Amino acid sequence: MSRAREALVVNGLRILIIAVLVALWEYSADRYISSLIIGKPSLIAVKLYEYILSDLFREDLIFTMQSTILGLFLGIFGGVAFGIIFSHFRLFAKSVEPIILAINALPRPAIAPILVIWFGFGLLSKVMVAFSIVFFIAFFNTLNGIRSINPELLKIARVMGASRVQIMRYIVIPSILSWVFAAFKASTSFALIGAVIGEFVGSTRGLGYRMLILSGYFDTSGVFAILILLMILGYSLIKISERVENIILKWRPPATTSLF
Amino acid sequence: MAIISVRSLSVVYGNGVKALDSVDLDIEEGDVVSLIGPSGCGKTTLANMILGVIPPEASVSGSIVVSGIDIIKDRKSLVEKIYRDVGVGYVSQVDTLLPWRTLMDNVILPLQIRGMTDPEHMDRAKYLLGLVGLQGFENAYPHQLSGGMRQRAQLVRALVTDPKILVMDEPFGALDALTRVALQEHLTRIIAETRKTVIFITHDLDEAITIGTKVAVMSKRPGRIKMIKKIDFPYPRDPFKLRSSREFEDIRSELWSSLASEVIAGEQG
Ligand SMILES: Nc1ncnc2c1ncn2[C@@H]1O[C@H](COP(=O)(O)OP(=O)(O)OP(=O)(O)O)[C@@H](O)[C@H]1O
Ligand SMILES: [Mg+2]
Numbered sequence: 001m002s003r004a005r006e007a008l009v010v011n012g013l014r015i016l017i018i019a020v021l022v023a024l025w026e027y028s029a030d031r032y033i034s035s036l037i038i039g040k041p042s043l044i045a046v047k048l049y050e051y052i053l054s055d056l057f058r059e060d061l062i063f064t065m066q067s068t069i070l071g072l073f074l075g076i077f078g079g080v081a082f083g084i085i086f087s088h089f090r091l092f093a094k095s096v097e098p099i100i101l102a103i104n105a106l107p108r109p110a111i112a113p114i115l116v117i118w119f120g121f122g123l124l125s126k127v128m129v130a131f132s133i134v135f136f137i138a139f140f141n142t143l144n145g146i147r148s149i150n151p152e153l154l155k156i157a158r159v160m161g162a163s164r165v166q167i168m169r170y171i172v173i174p175s176i177l178s179w180v181f182a183a184f185k186a187s188t189s190f191a192l193i194g195a196v197i198g199e200f201v202g203s204t205r206g207l208g209y210r211m212l213i214l215s216g217y218f219d220t221s222g223v224f225a226i227l228i229l230l231m232i233l234g235y236s237l238i239k240i241s242e243r244v245e246n247i248i249l250k251w252r253p254p255a256t257t258s259l260f
Numbered sequence: 261m262a263i264i265s266v267r268s269l270s271v272v273y274g275n276g277v278k279a280l281d282s283v284d285l286d287i288e289e290g291d292v293v294s295l296i297g298p299s300g301c302g303k304t305t306l307a308n309m310i311l312g313v314i315p316p317e318a319s320v321s322g323s324i325v326v327s328g329i330d331i332i333k334d335r336k337s338l339v340e341k342i343y344r345d346v347g348v349g350y351v352s353q354v355d356t357l358l359p360w361r362t363l364m365d366n367v368i369l370p371l372q373i374r375g376m377t378d379p380e381h382m383d384r385a386k387y388l389l390g391l392v393g394l395q396g397f398e399n400a401y402p403h404q405l406s407g408g409m410r411q412r413a414q415l416v417r418a419l420v421t422d423p424k425i426l427v428m429d430e431p432f433g434a435l436d437a438l439t440r441v442a443l444q445e446h447l448t449r450i451i452a453e454t455r456k457t458v459i460f461i462t463h464d465l466d467e468a469i470t471i472g473t474k475v476a477v478m479s480k481r482p483g484r485i486k487m488i489k490k491i492d493f494p495y496p497r498d499p500f501k502l503r504s505s506r507e508f509e510d511i512r513s514e515l516w517s518s519l520a521s522e523v524i525a526g527e528q529g
Binding site (some may be wrong): 150152153155156157158159160161162166170171175177247251252253 | 308311312313314340343344348350352354356358359360361362370372373374401403404421
């Protein structure tokens, strides 16, 4: 099958599947199951429309996006930097590794209340919850990246007369870049999770906060409307990071083997 | 005085494998030493030792003095002086092009590291790429090149700073016979023009004789230098002419018997 034809079929199937699911949902709601429980697509659409036109929407969206993106970037930056520093001190690294693993094992929703106590009801506490997840993903990926650097490359760089800084710049950083991007992609959704958890625990704004309020009123369709917005937000973040990755890591061989 | 002087060098790797056993080797400035010996006898290990890239878990005894600096005892910063002031070109046995750099960016890496990206050196990089038949592939990434092309690129990268010492670990292993002979000729010309001291590791006896002003035969593992044969053909050399000469045949059979006894002995161990 030609590439263009395949794309056409795939897109067609996608739309069809979604349409069928939504139609089934619309049909069953209030007929077999109450829309108070499963919502109803037509109601959700109306809620979504009203919400998007309101001032609250802009405020909530900006708030959640800010904490997600700040937590994401600070976490990646901090995790990569700490990972690189960490790998330079072998004995220290060996001693501290279990402590870091233990901290990372803490479920983030469990530490969110403390973070809200420390950093308040505003933006900062949400950034910190997102950061607390992303940081560790970036940190561990960076460590793995550094451990998997081809030692032959370090050897040739040394023989070329490279200084420590040059080895960092020409060998280490490019070697770990694909690991950093893997961390970045995985982290986009985790940053969003962190931001929303932060809003659940204590906030005055944000998509997660709005959802909590609506669920208090049993406004199921309203909750679904916000879920859809969160889905779109998370999905866009992943897609954007994939684009950036493909541009920066354009040297990578394309996957030529396919399982199917 | 020898520019490279190895004295009773023994190397035992972390896993207990004894790779080198009391190796003695003197290399004078301008020598081109072909190092030949059975697989696994410690040729790469010896090259690594001379290059000062010693695996931290290996236990090493003896001494290696390169250009007046003791590789094993002297501080790291002194060893780094060899790389910067004397200049060392190295062609690894394994693929060491950086996958994220294009061919051109790979071969100029040593120039970037040493701050030599002036037009004259950049032109030299282009000239060398042409010489080994890689013109037109400057913007290709390593995964888009064949194994032999990557080896030739490593050769260019080793030569681009015009180093005084050149260490090559089976640089022509992945090449067809014709390309190989052509590159052997180019290499002897470059060596003759720029007066380099060379360690050339190979499995191919004809190649060892064609390139070397001396051929050093190593024993099976743990490796020792078993014999050193001077090769007096004038430099640069014409591989085709050389190989049909009587003297070449004589040298070849002498070295062959020395090598064969190692390979046969090697099969028992
Ligand atoms: N890093 C290492 N750790 C442990 N053993 C090693 C290491 N590197 C090499 N060896 C062992 O040392 C011996 C010599 O290896 P070396 O690579 O020097 O051989 P070689 O003469 O270059 O072989 P070839 O011609 O196949 O390249 C081998 O038996 C090998 O298994
Ligand atoms: Mg070897």
